Amino acid sequence: MISRLIDGVPKRALILLGLLFAALLVAPLVVSGYTLSVLILVLYFAYTGQAWNVMMGFAGQLSLGHSLYVGVAAYTAAALYVHFGIGPWAGVWLAILISMACGLVIGFLAFRFGIGGVYFALLTIAFSEFTRVGFDHFTWVNGSGGFFLPVAQYSVNDPLNLRGSPVMFYYILLAITALAFVFCRWLLTGRIGYYWLAIREEPEAAQTLGINIFRYKMIAVAISSGMTALSGVFFAFYYNNLFPEQIFSMNRSIELILGPIIGGIGSLFGPILGAFVLTALADGLNEFMVHFGYEMPGVKLVFYGLCLLAVIMWLPNGIWPPLRKKLGLGERL
Amino acid sequence: MPAELIFNVAIQGILTGLVYGLMALGLSVIFGVVRVVNFAHGEMMTIASYAAIIAFGAWGIDPLVAMVPIAVVLFALGYIMQAVLINPFINRPEHSQFMLLAAVALIMVNGLLMIFGPDARNVMVDYALDSFEIGPLLVDKVRVITAALAMAITAGLFAFFKLSRTGKAIRACADNHMGALVVGLNVKRLYALTFGIGSACVGAAGAMMALLIDTTPNIGPAFTLQAFVIVIVGGLGSMPGALLGGVLIGLSEAMSGLFFAPSAKSMFAIAILILVLLFRPQGLLGRKA
Numbered sequence: 319m320i321s322r323l324i325d326g327v328p329k330r331a332l333i334l335l336g337l338l339f340a341a342l343l344v345a346p347l348v349v350s351g352y353t354l355s356v357l358i359l360v361l362y363f364a365y366t367g368q369a370w371n372v373m374m375g376f377a378g379q380l381s382l383g384h385s386l387y388v389g390v391a392a393y394t395a396a397a398l399y400v401h402f403g404i405g406p407w408a409g410v411w412l413a414i415l416i417s418m419a420c421g422l423v424i425g426f427l428a429f430r431f432g433i434g435g436v437y438f439a440l441l442t443i444a445f446s447e448f449t450r451v452g453f454d455h456f457t458w459v460n461g462s463g464g465f466f467l468p469v470a471q472y473s474v475n476d477p478l479n480l481r482g483s484p485v486m487f488y489y490i491l492l493a494i495t496a497l498a499f500v501f502c503r504w505l506l507t508g509r510i511g512y513y514w515l516a517i518r519e520e521p522e523a524a525q526t527l528g529i530n531i532f533r534y535k536m537i538a539v540a541i542s543s544g545m546t547a548l549s550g551v552f553f554a555f556y557y558n559n560l561f562p563e564q565i566f567s568m569n570r571s572i573e574l575i576l577g578p579i580i581g582g583i584g585s586l587f588g589p590i591l592g593a594f595v596l597t598a599l600a601d602g603l604n605e606f607m608v609h610f611g612y613e614m615p616g617v618k619l620v621f622y623g624l625c626l627l628a629v630i631m632w633l634p635n636g637i638w639p640p641l642r643k644k645l646g647l648g649e650r651l
Numbered sequence: 652m653p654a655e656l657i658f659n660v661a662i663q664g665i666l667t668g669l670v671y672g673l674m675a676l677g678l679s680v681i682f683g684v685v686r687v688v689n690f691a692h693g694e695m696m697t698i699a700s701y702a703a704i705i706a707f708g709a710w711g712i713d714p715l716v717a718m719v720p721i722a723v724v725l726f727a728l729g730y731i732m733q734a735v736l737i738n739p740f741i742n743r744p745e746h747s748q749f750m751l752l753a754a755v756a757l758i759m760v761n762g763l764l765m766i767f768g769p770d771a772r773n774v775m776v777d778y779a780l781d782s783f784e785i786g787p788l789l790v791d792k793v794r795v796i797t798a799a800l801a802m803a804i805t806a807g808l809f810a811f812f813k814l815s816r817t818g819k820a821i822r823a824c825a826d827n828h829m830g831a832l833v834v835g836l837n838v839k840r841l842y843a844l845t846f847g848i849g850s851a852c853v854g855a856a857g858a859m860m861a862l863l864i865d866t867t868p869n870i871g872p873a874f875t876l877q878a879f880v881i882v883i884v885g886g887l888g889s890m891p892g893a894l895l896g897g898v899l900i901g902l903s904e905a906m907s908g909l910f911f912a913p914s915a916k917s918m919f920a921i922a923i924l925i926l927v928l929l930f931r932p933q934g935l936l937g938r939k940a
Binding site: 452 | 736739743745746750751757760761765769879883917932
């Protein structure tokens, strides 16, 4: 059970992972508040990218509507907290359940009616856009006016209600990201991971071998949407404000999946590396622009787009797979 | 609610929908032949709208005239995009193609933002407020002209694909990629040509849209999505289907704006999409794959 997590992983890969984790553990003690907020963003994208990767990278189902799960979970936990005083650690379970239910409904409709590939991707966009407009008119959570959590200066951290300093959020997110990494490794090395691999590569052959494709695709959607729900709850309590326009937007869905695509779809470390690279890139461009007093709107994102274009043109499998080969870290990380 | 009002709004919606249909036609042609999802479609339309706005602002050229050179420029843009960027991606997985075009879309939106800023712009031609009176109904002149042009362009394109040798060759590529290669068609060049034709459609539609709506750099993604909705509702690869889809979506937008809230209009379009995807995935006028 435990041994399968590290079987076949070169020792130096484990050492490097350990070093990275240790560095992230001590980071808040040494870095500035600003850098910490950037690191929180990195972990947020790493975790959410990992969750999306379960569906796309493992089971091969392209979802372009993951902002739906983030948004629904964020609103659920926030509404429970604001309207009923139910804390996030209780609310998160309902948030996960509702997110999973959304995922399962979409998955059921799509997989039962044989919708795949591009059509599936468009269906996921359609559902998240549908929900966005719905929430714009959902007065219980203040519609398009935005839904706010009460904010105060917290002298003491209150982890039970997720109220406190960025450092507290950082450590919670780091724990979640690390657990998700281990969980995904566990999934990949188990029976289900191999089933997904078969479904992703050759669905017909997988079916011939007696794999219940429908069931395992549904499981992938359920796990992915449930994991994504956690990012939503985190988002709600970290940023304290929710706007349907932002949280459900198509741009948000795209932002979430850039990390794993740039890092390397289907790999375990790809989403984490992708999150680091992209956040560093966006932030670096920001600094660069400010430094040269070049603050024309749009310039930054044009550069960002050009960088994405370059990566996708010349590194079709993402950054991580060629890198891990170079470092001699095996094929399954 | 008076019946004339409902009819007036419905006709407005149908006429606007025909222009939407022309825009979506470009996507349908590209997707139907090249099998690549053009995620930068709405952004290309926005580029065309800005070109029309500049032509009008700088030289006073009517967008309906500027439409011709704009379509030519967009044709070139599409041809180059396919030849340089997309052809190497033909055999890559879908998510890879998606990323490529999402990056192109990002560059286009923000390039426009850099050049023109975030403010909304439009074109006020001197006949902008004219209308035809048919009995109790008032119909905008601009909408009638643009809708007629959209139908004429679609008919022209239909004839091109049915009658010309190049059009037939392109359809052959769409029907059987391998077969087209075997009989010696230059598939890559035909793909580039197809992408160019689709882009010219969206160019013409963009020039017309400059007359109908306010343009900002950020409307691109919404129109990309809308083009997809229309194409899937109408039926992929069906040219009348694109127009029918456009009309349906235009009508549903107008009606939901009238009976509910204008901000809820895209919800109805998407509800139609979801229903069509589930119960008639090949689209209303599409052939079964």
